[in-house]
Amino acid sequence: xxxxxxxxxxxxxxxxxxxxxxxxxxxxxxxxxxxxxxxxxxxxxxxxxxxxxxxxxxxxxxxxxxxxxxxxxxxxxxxxxxxxxxxxxxxxxxxxxxxxxxxxxxxxxxxxxxxxxxxxxxxxxxxxxxxxxxxxxxxxxxxxxxxxxxxxxxxxxxxxxxxxxxxxxxxxxxxxxxxxxxxxxxxxxxxxxxxxxxxxxxxxxxxxxxxxxxxxxxxxxxxxxxxxxxxxxxxxxxxxxxxxxxxxxxxxxxxxxxxxxxxxxxxxxxxxxxxxxxxxxxxxxxxxxxxxxxxxxxxxxxxxxxxxxxxxxxxxxxxxxxxxxxxxxxxxxxxxxxxxxxxxxxxxxxxxxxx
Numbered sequence: 001x002x003x004x005x006x007x008x009x010x011x012x013x014x015x016x017x018x019x020x021x022x023x024x025x026x027x028x029x030x031x032x033x034x035x036x037x038x039x040x041x042x043x044x045x046x047x048x049x050x051x052x053x054x055x056x057x058x059x060x061x062x063x064x065x066x067x068x069x070x071x072x073x074x075x076x077x078x079x080x081x082x083x084x085x086x087x088x089x090x091x092x093x094x095x096x097x098x099x100x101x102x103x104x105x106x107x108x109x110x111x112x113x114x115x116x117x118x119x120x121x122x123x124x125x126x127x128x129x130x131x132x133x134x135x136x137x138x139x140x141x142x143x144x145x146x147x148x149x150x151x152x153x154x155x156x157x158x159x160x161x162x163x164x165x166x167x168x169x170x171x172x173x174x175x176x177x178x179x180x181x182x183x184x185x186x187x188x189x190x191x192x193x194x195x196x197x198x199x200x201x202x203x204x205x206x207x208x209x210x211x212x213x214x215x216x217x218x219x220x221x222x223x224x225x226x227x228x229x230x231x232x233x234x235x236x237x238x239x240x241x242x243x244x245x246x247x248x249x250x251x252x253x254x255x256x257x258x259x260x261x262x263x264x265x266x267x268x269x270x271x272x273x274x275x276x277x278x279x280x281x282x283x284x285x286x287x288x289x290x291x292x293x294x295x296x297x298x299x300x301x302x303x304x305x306x307x308x309x310x311x312x313x314x315x316x317x318x319x320x321x322x323x324x325x326x327x328x329x330x331x332x333x334x335x336x337x338x339x340x341x342x343x344x345x346x347x348x349x350x351x352x353x354x355x
Contacts, residue, residue: 031059035069035086056302066182088182106294116252136195176249253326
């Protein structure tokens with residue numbers, strides 16, 4: 001009997017010990033950041049600047065994609081979990097609920113600026129003018145029957161000329177991010193769904209049957225016309241250089257940093273430029289964020305300093321060093337709003353923010 005009790009006590013200690021170790025601040029002396037490949041280069045620049053100008057270690061950042069980062073972030077509190085996750089889209093209600101379920105209660109949402117999603121090709125190829133309607137017809141799994149009527153058929157289009165007579169007679173091949181990417185989420189939401197709405201009967205579905213509309217407008221074909229190229233946008237740039245007939249989907253910042261190699265297509269007649277995205281003229285643009293575990297701020301060394309650096313005018317301001325890397329700054333009032341969230345460590349997100 002005594003032996004059984006001892007074994008039970010030992011098992012209990014073994015269960016508690018990892019949790020106790022995880023709560024010890026000394027177990028990790030650097031900030032752990034995961035998430036969006038689009039936000040990654042901005043976060044990296046801030047991390048390097050913070051590492052040089054402070055006594056703390058440079059934060060470690062992994063490019064996992066927005067969805068992958070939020071999954072890791074939501075797994076729990078403690079040094080075995082990341083402190084911050086970058087996102088090129090807003091956190092979803094389901095992700096917030098998963099955080100709450102796993103004890104990640106107080107989450108700070110920091111918007112850092114705006115970005116455009118570009119459809120680019122090699123500089124050696126002609127610069128294209130593509131409509132969102134053409135993007136939808138080229139990449140959706142099912143499309144309106146070319147013969148007419150309000151019904152769908154499996155995507156029959158093989159070339160860009162098939163979907164728009166003004167486009168080149170070359171095979172449709174688009175290199176883009178996987179489903180875990182916030183860039184992919186924003187692309188289907190802004191570009192493909194925007195194109196689907198050009199068909200009146202599909203647009204009407206958004207009010208009548210939102211689920212059916214999303215199934216049509218957000219589902220990308222799987223027959224090779226769209227190639228999932230991973231979370232590394234630099235790799236897409238390299239592949240575009242090697243194949244001048246291919247197009248690639250990625251954030252404006254990568255176009256800005258590689259404008260000697262690739263060029264952005266005009267979307268609905270609008271060029272993807274810093275000015276057009278800032279003015280709201282460019283039709284495929286979105287906000288960028290990162291999310292912070294408030295419970296980690298005063299446990300992990302340097303977190304307050306990193307957050308302050310990121311939201312400083314010298315970083316994400318109009319003339320800040322992040323704008324030189326392609327980040328489109330927010331208006332002054334928004335910048336001050338999120339700087340206040342960092343300073344006061346709140347308000348945190350609540351369930352009411354998702355209504």
